[in-house]
Amino acid sequence: MKVRPLPPFVVNKIYAGEVIQSPSSVVKELIENSIDAGATSIAVFVRGSGLSFIKVVDNGEGISKEDLPNVIKKNWSSKIRTLEDLERISTMGFRGEALHSIASVSRMHIRSSTDGVEGYEIYVEGGNLMDMRPCACGKGTTVIVEDLFFNVPVRRRFLSSSRSESTRIKNTWLNYVLSHENIEFHLRSSNKIQHYRARETLDERIEDIYGVKEKRELKEEDLTITLYHINGKAQKIFVNRRPVVDSRITEILGRYDIKNYVLFIEVPPALIDVNVHPQKLQVRFSRSLKFYDRLSRFIRGRKTIIRMEENLFTRRDEKDSTGKKEEGVFDWKEYIVVPSKTKILFVHRQRALKKILESDIVSRKRLPSITLPVPMPIKFRINESDRSLLKTYGFDIVELDKATVLKGIPEIMEGATPEEVLEVLSAFSDRKGPFDLKKFVNRLLSIASRHYRMNSRTIVEKLFSMENPALTSEGEVIIYELPAEKIEEKFM
Ligand SMILES: Nc1ncnc2c1ncn2[C@@H]1O[C@H](COP(=O)(O)OP(=O)(O)O)[C@@H](O)[C@H]1O
Ligand SMILES: [Mg+2]
Structure with a gap:
């Protein structure tokens, strides 16, 4: 033909x-x-x-x-x-x-x-x-x-x-x-x-249509997620205000038993491709965004947040007499102090950070790395399979003829001293028997959490969105609670 x-x-x-x-x-x-x-x-x-x-x-x-x-x-x-x-x-x-x-x-x-x-x-x-x-x-x-x-x-x-x-x-x-x-x-x-009729805020519009039971929000530099749990029966997903169908998102919400919702996702336009479907009903997220991981983490955090919200954050939206918002969280020694109506919490800053970083790295396939301004020689040899394992943790190591050289370290370790870096790597120095990955990761996290910068409020919010905020995975205490009655007793 x-x-x-x-x-x-x-x-x-x-x-x-x-x-x-x-x-x-x-x-x-x-x-x-x-x-x-x-x-x-x-x-x-x-x-x-x-x-x-x-x-x-x-x-x-x-x-x-x-x-x-x-x-x-x-x-x-x-x-x-x-x-x-x-x-x-x-x-x-x-x-x-x-x-x-x-x-x-x-x-x-x-x-x-x-x-x-x-x-x-x-x-x-x-x-x-x-x-x-x-x-x-x-x-x-x-x-x-x-x-x-x-x-x-x-x-x-x-x-x-x-x-x-x-x-x-x-x-x-x-x-x-x-x-x-x-x-x-x-x-x-x-x-x-x-x-x-036209409205000033999205909250009002959603309220007009369905009635809002609860609203949750994640605000990060390159990603904003707003989840409305609604009274009506509907499942709606928007990416940059564009209605989309996305079975992975639906599946993630379903996993946490979220049935009726309106979900808004806001990302920089350069990080999505909207040109993948003739009716533009689908978008593709750039891999660097790690969108689905971050969405599940956000959704997963919900139960704890709501429970905590009742006591911990009750003051968050209350205004004091001058109309200013109460901040309520401050740093004292190595702790973040979180006062609430019923108690004062002391949060061990470094341990909290360690826990947050830990939960972050378990959800990643590999850690981002930063290049050292001057490569650092290492006194001991590291074999090839260890090097590729280390690479997934963000350590960039090359083995030259006579020397081993470290060219990059995990981004979360930015600010660590050379001694600290060596301390983390020393797990590989006299390695004969099986390698203790857990110990290595624990050391990595301890050192990273000394240097990692995150503001106190964010630490507290992230910590309380986790399953078990009170202890590190090693069993170290993160939170000490001082109930109001204990203080009041002293004044009787
Ligand atoms: N309601 C409208 N008001 C003003 N301009 C319009 C309107 N509808 C269409 N246009 C113009 O017609 C063009 C073609 O529309 P369309 O075929 O939908 O393509 P596209 O929206 O992808 O540009 C638009 O780019 C716009 O300039
Ligand atoms: Mg058009």
């Missing part, structure tokens, strides 16, 4: 099928465009299952007269200019396919004005621009999609029932309501009207 290029109208329909699978995908793409246009109000109107009629109205920046005929062209977009843009995408859309795809499989009107004075309307049928004329319209854009898949009968036949499609549309709409609290949203579908 002879190969030949597929005719363009066939190609267009194939591609359209990837992006636009049902009326709810039209709703998704149009809402995303309105968000990208900076709209503060978005209204969606749907008839029945949406096959015959969908309309999305926004008050965003609008489309100029020159651009209007181009927005339906394949891969025409205003959002990406350079390859760097693609690597740090901050808009919902970026491929310039949605309007083109929708246009190819429907009859579509777009009305738009950039200033609320002059406006234009185009009419497109099965991808062909049929008409363009001035129209009276306010600032913003209105897109009307009629007779979806009129020219793709196969797709029409495979669509699910009208009822389940309108549920899907509502769900899609709700995803954006949940994740864009500053925007006012309307939905009118099968004569039901729903409306959410």
Whole structure:
């Protein structure tokens, strides 16, 4: 058989099928465009299952007269200019396919004005621009999609029932309501009207929709996780405010019996790839982020935190008479002192750190290493298999003709003295019998915890999110508790 290029109208329909699978995908793409246009109000109107009629109205920046005929062209977009843009995408859309795809499989009107004075309307049928004329319209854009898949009968036949499609549309709409609290949203579908007014905070928006039982947050430089346990029945996951499906996340939450939730994950755009799924329903996290490990650790910490929160942190959100937030944690000698309503805790700083570092390294495959400014000679030889083991702990050792040289040490040991480094490595010096890994790791952690810098509040929070905060794995005491009664007794 002879190969030949597929005719363009066939190609267009194939591609359209990837992006636009049902009326709810039209709703998704149009809402995303309105968000990208900076709209503060978005209204969606749907008839029945949406096959015959969908309309999305926004008050965003609008489309100029020159651009209007181009927005339906394949891969025409205003959002990406350079390859760097693609690597740090901050808009919902970026491929310039949605309007083109929708246009190819429907009859579509777009009305738009950039200033609320002059406006234009185009009419497109099965991808062909049929008409363009001035129209009276306010600032913003209105897109009307009629007779979806009129020219793709196969797709029409495979669509699910009208009822389940309108549920899907509502769900899609709700995803954006949940994740864009500053925007006012309307939905009118099968004569039901729903409306959410613009809110200042995400907390208020989630409260409006489901009611929040509890909120937990992790805030780190390159990762923020906000988990809402909700009263309603829903499982929603957002990455940089983009609704996603991620079976590994679902599995992790399931493992800890978290059933109804809204989860927001915020990461620097350069550390995720959103361009891995035609409808952008999946993202890929950069490996350096170690995202899933950190998520499970965060979730795992929950039971203890909640229990502790009742007594330890009750004062955290209370304000004193001057309106300042109580900090409540301070350093004294080698301890962190944590006062609460019912007791004062003394936390042994170095041991707490050791425990935190320990739990951190067990979840890692290898420890990051820092290069020493000047390589350090070592007096004894270290065999090859030991060297590769040491490498996983962040020690970079090379064996030269006559000498053994240390070029890098674990990042967590930054600040250690040469003697301390040798002390850790001495486990390998006169090694004859089996190697005591536990002892080696313990030494490594003891020394790392002398130098590792972490602020006291973070130490306390991390410690209390662990299973057994009171003792190190070696059984050393980390916390001493002084109950209020004990103190009060003295004043009787
Ligand atoms: N509601 C809207 N308001 C303003 N401009 C829009 C709107 N919808 C689409 N556009 C313009 O049309 C272009 C093409 O849209 P689309 O096909 O969804 O591609 P993408 O969103 O990937 O850029 C966008 O880049 C944008 O410039
Ligand atoms: Mg788009």
